Amino acid sequence: xxxxxxxxxxxxxxxxxxxxxxxxxxxxxxxxKGDLMSVLGPSGCGKTTLLNIVAGFLAPTExxxxxxxxxxxxxxxxxxxxxxxxxxxxxxxxxxxVGFGPRMKxxxxxxxxxxxxxxxxxxxxxxxxxxxxxxxxxGMQQRVALxxxxxxxxxxxxxxxxxxxLDALTREKMQSxxxxxxxxxxxxxxxxxxxxxxxxxxGERLLVMAPRPGRIHREYRLxxxxxxVNADLREVKKHPDYAKTREEILSMIWDMEEEIMxxxxxxx
Amino acid sequence: xxxxxxxxxxxxxxxxxxxQILPYLVGYVALIMATTVIWRMVKRFLTPKSDFGSLKTVTxxxxxxxxxxxxxxxxxxxxxxxxxxxxxxxxxxPGFVHMPGAFQGEVTFSxxxxxxxxxTTSAQAKVVVFPAGTAAPAVEIxxxxxxxxxxxxxxxxxxxxxxxxxxxxxFNRKAGARIVAIEGQPVSAGGEVELDNLRVAVTSKGTLNIxxxxxxxxxxxxxxxxxxxxxxxxxxxxxxxxxxxLAEHLAYSLFRVVVGFIIxxxxxxxxxxxxxxxxxxxxxxxxxxxxxxPVPPLALIPLVIIWAGIGEVxxxxxxxxxxxxxxxxxxxSGVSGVRISKVHAAYSLGASKWQVMRHVIIPNxxxxxxxxxxxxxxxxxxxxxxxxxxxxxxxxxxxxxxAAKFQQTDIVILGIxxxxxxGLAIDLLVRWAERVMVPWKGRG
Ligand SMILES: Nc1ncnc2c1ncn2[C@@H]1O[C@H](COP(=O)(O)OP(=O)(O)O)[C@@H](O)[C@H]1O
Ligand SMILES: [Mg+2]
Numbered sequence: 264x265x266x267x268x269x270x271x272x273x274x275x276x277x278x279x280x281x282x283x284x285x286x287x288x289x290x291x292x293x294x295x296k297g298d299l300m301s302v303l304g305p306s307g308c309g310k311t312t313l314l315n316i317v318a319g320f321l322a323p324t325e326x327x328x329x330x331x332x333x334x335x336x337x338x339x340x341x342x343x344x345x346x347x348x349x350x351x352x353x354x355x356x357x358x359x360x361v362g363f364g365p366r367m368k369x370x371x372x373x374x375x376x377x378x379x380x381x382x383x384x385x386x387x388x389x390x391x392x393x394x395x396x397x398x399x400x401x402g403m404q405q406r407v408a409l410x411x412x413x414x415x416x417x418x419x420x421x422x423x424x425x426x427x428x429l430d431a432l433t434r435e436k437m438q439s440x441x442x443x444x445x446x447x448x449x450x451x452x453x454x455x456x457x458x459x460x461x462x463x464x465x466g467e468r469l470l471v472m473a474p475r476p477g478r479i480h481r482e483y484r485l486x487x488x489x490x491x492v493n494a495d496l497r498e499v500k501k502h503p504d505y506a507k508t509r510e511e512i513l514s515m516i517w518d519m520e521e522e523i524m525x526x527x528x529x530x531x
Numbered sequence: 532x533x534x535x536x537x538x539x540x541x542x543x544x545x546x547x548x549x550x551q552i553l554p555y556l557v558g559y560v561a562l563i564m565a566t567t568v569i570w571r572m573v574k575r576f577l578t579p580k581s582d583f584g585s586l587k588t589v590t591x592x593x594x595x596x597x598x599x600x601x602x603x604x605x606x607x608x609x610x611x612x613x614x615x616x617x618x619x620x621x622x623x624x625p626g627f628v629h630m631p632g633a634f635q636g637e638v639t640f641s642x643x644x645x646x647x648x649x650x651t652t653s654a655q656a657k658v659v660v661f662p663a664g665t666a667a668p669a670v671e672i673x674x675x676x677x678x679x680x681x682x683x684x685x686x687x688x689x690x691x692x693x694x695x696x697x698x699x700x701x702f703n704r705k706a707g708a709r710i711v712a713i714e715g716q717p718v719s720a721g722g723e724v725e726l727d728n729l730r731v732a733v734t735s736k737g738t739l740n741i742x743x744x745x746x747x748x749x750x751x752x753x754x755x756x757x758x759x760x761x762x763x764x765x766x767x768x769x770x771x772x773x774x775x776x777l778a779e780h781l782a783y784s785l786f787r788v789v790v791g792f793i794i795x796x797x798x799x800x801x802x803x804x805x806x807x808x809x810x811x812x813x814x815x816x817x818x819x820x821x822x823x824x825p826v827p828p829l830a831l832i833p834l835v836i837i838w839a840g841i842g843e844v845x846x847x848x849x850x851x852x853x854x855x856x857x858x859x860x861x862x863x864s865g866v867s868g869v870r871i872s873k874v875h876a877a878y879s880l881g882a883s884k885w886q887v888m889r890h891v892i893i894p895n896x897x898x899x900x901x902x903x904x905x906x907x908x909x910x911x912x913x914x915x916x917x918x919x920x921x922x923x924x925x926x927x928x929x930x931x932x933x934a935a936k937f938q939q940t941d942i943v944i945l946g947i948x949x950x951x952x953x954g955l956a957i958d959l960l961v962r963w964a965e966r967v968m969v970p971w972k973g974r975g
Binding site (some may be wrong): 315338369417 | 535557870872873876877880881883886890891894970973
């Protein structure tokens with residue numbers, strides 16, 4: 264099967280004090296090639312852990328990840344990752360950052376330059392090629408991170424709150440860019456976010472996770488991402504189902520957070 | 532217990548000394564205040580317009596609120612040189628700021644003698660006070676006609692000298708002759724007379740102890756004038772001190788620092804990387820590094836001298852040890868301080884372990900390493916000077932130590948100034964290298 268298959272993943276962290284945290288329990292999920300999935304959930308419900316397992320940074324205590332019919336055994340260029348911020352290499356300029364993956368693979372210089380130039384065009388940073396990354400704004404830095412990830416032509420792109428540190432306006436522009444890249448490249452994308460709106464806009468599929476132990480609570484299939492590819496995101500938000508779904512998910516997460524608070528009070 | 536009592540006594544002494552200095556400190560602060568007021572008035576006079584900037588007050592915690600005032604810096608430095616010049620009679624400062632200097636020149640005073648038989652007579656004494664560092668001039672005076680002959684004496688400035696006034700007379704002290712007055716002021720054995728430029732005391736044995744007025748300027752062996760230091764610089768720069776030029780002394784000191792630091796860094800950085808990357812290395816070296824780090828390198832000097840002597844090897848071992856731990860700790864924290872997302876990003880971009888090391892871990896640790904290098908260079912420079920003070924054949928530290936033994940204060944001061952300037956230059960150099968090599972420092 265061509266696609267990403269998360270098969271019955273459980274993850275337990277053993278803490279130094281002898282106790283342990285069940286971060287994920289029996290999480291199963293299948294993504295077809297070209298799926299765009301956003302993941303929501305109260306903090307601490309294991310979203311980052313799940314993504315790290317898919318990326319290969321963590322080995323699950325149970326279960327396995329299959330990508331295109333082989334088992335994931337560690338990090339690899341087939342699964343690219345975009346982090347919240349601060350994951351660019353400051354000692355390299357924009358061009359070198361974007362060209363990092365191809366360079367590690369030993370791609371010929373001419374081909375590499377072509378790839379980099381093309382991607383910088385795509386993310387709109389053509390004029391910033393030789394700039395130091397720390398001279399760029401937060402939004403531009405995330406564009407570099409996206410381009411750097413795409414330069415490797417990965418099968419799956421994993422994003423852990425990639426737009427979380429941006430201001431509202433920049434964030435909206437970046438959301439459009441993500442949608443554009445998704446449509447143009449046809450990549451499989453998993454995107455973690457804290458924002459319900461973002462999850463609705465950037466999720467063809469939307470996964471809501473619940474905490475303690477971290478598990479899948481509910482999955483939605485939404486039309487907004489497809490609509491947003493060709494339209495202004497603010498128009499998409501006027502869609503009759505948008506507000507309804509938003510309220511539903513908000514109250515769902517609200518309840519979960521309440522429950523966590525309650526449990527913490529019980530413990531105290 | 533007695534130690535505590537002793538230390539308490541010491542503390543009292545220190546506090547008393549500080550109390551004596553206090554008025555000068557107060558005066559200095561008052562001067563600073565006065566110059567501010569004057570400067571503001573001058574400025575207002577020059578630019579009568581008022582702007583909002585003049586309303587700015589000191590804001591604590593806001594670093595941008597107060598910047599260094601250039602004028603204050605200039606005045607401060609000029610003041611130091613003025614005081615230095617005033618108390619040393621420097622030719623570089625105008626004469627009116629000079630403090631009263633030690634008397635130099637010629638004085639003649641008369642003294643009255645009572646002879647054993649009760650008769651009195653008198654004679655003159657001519658005193659020539661000559662500056663230190665010049666040959667004593669021959670002083671002559673007419674002997675005169677009385678039974679007491681006139682005397683002549685040359686005295687070096689800041690010294691005093693006994694005058695056996697009776698050695699050329701027809702009678703002497705042993706026979707009972709004694710001085711009863713100087714310049715008409717009665718005096719007896721044990722007493723003294725203040726003249727304009729001399730203090731003349733009659734010793735218990737009856738001779739005269741002549742002490743020229745010292746003024747309040749500093750004697751050369753305490754504090755030489757700025758121009759003396761400069762001319763020493765020229766002399767030592769060309770002819771050298773003990774046949775070794777200043778440049779050569781400096782070259783030796785810098786050679787030790789640079790070689791010691793480079794070897795220390797060459798061992799310390801890989802050691803720090805190993806400690807940052809492997810728990811076994813970290814466990815192995817943690818006790819050693821953590822123990823050696825707080826040992827001041829100066830405390831190692833005696834042991835290094837015992838083991839390696841006072842030659843270059845010993846010095847370089849010392850500086851190697853001074854730099855080693857600092858560089859190891861800097862490299863270690865540079866490695867452990869790498870943001871995990873950078874490492875993850877590199878891995879998921881297809882980098883191998885070695886590539887992550889080469890392209891992420893090492894460049895990421897450079898800012899920390901430069902910080903370490905700045906500290907290490909400073910420590911090495913201080914250590915080399917101290918080591919040369921203790922034992923060396925060449926080097927700026929040795930130069931000032933030997934000069935101090937011969938009371939060549941101008942060389943000592945010159946050496947201190949040179950050491951300060953070189954220390955500053957080293958720091959600026961490392962900072963410049965840091966700006967060029969790791970411009971992203973602190974902006975990750
Ligand atoms: N390396 C780790 N060691 C111990 N506990 C961890 C570790 N990583 C995550 N956890 C725990 O696992 C749970 C899920 O964390 P995470 O995946 O970061 O949640 P989310 O990203 O949804 O906020 C949390 O309770 C967290 O404390
Ligand atoms: Mg997270």
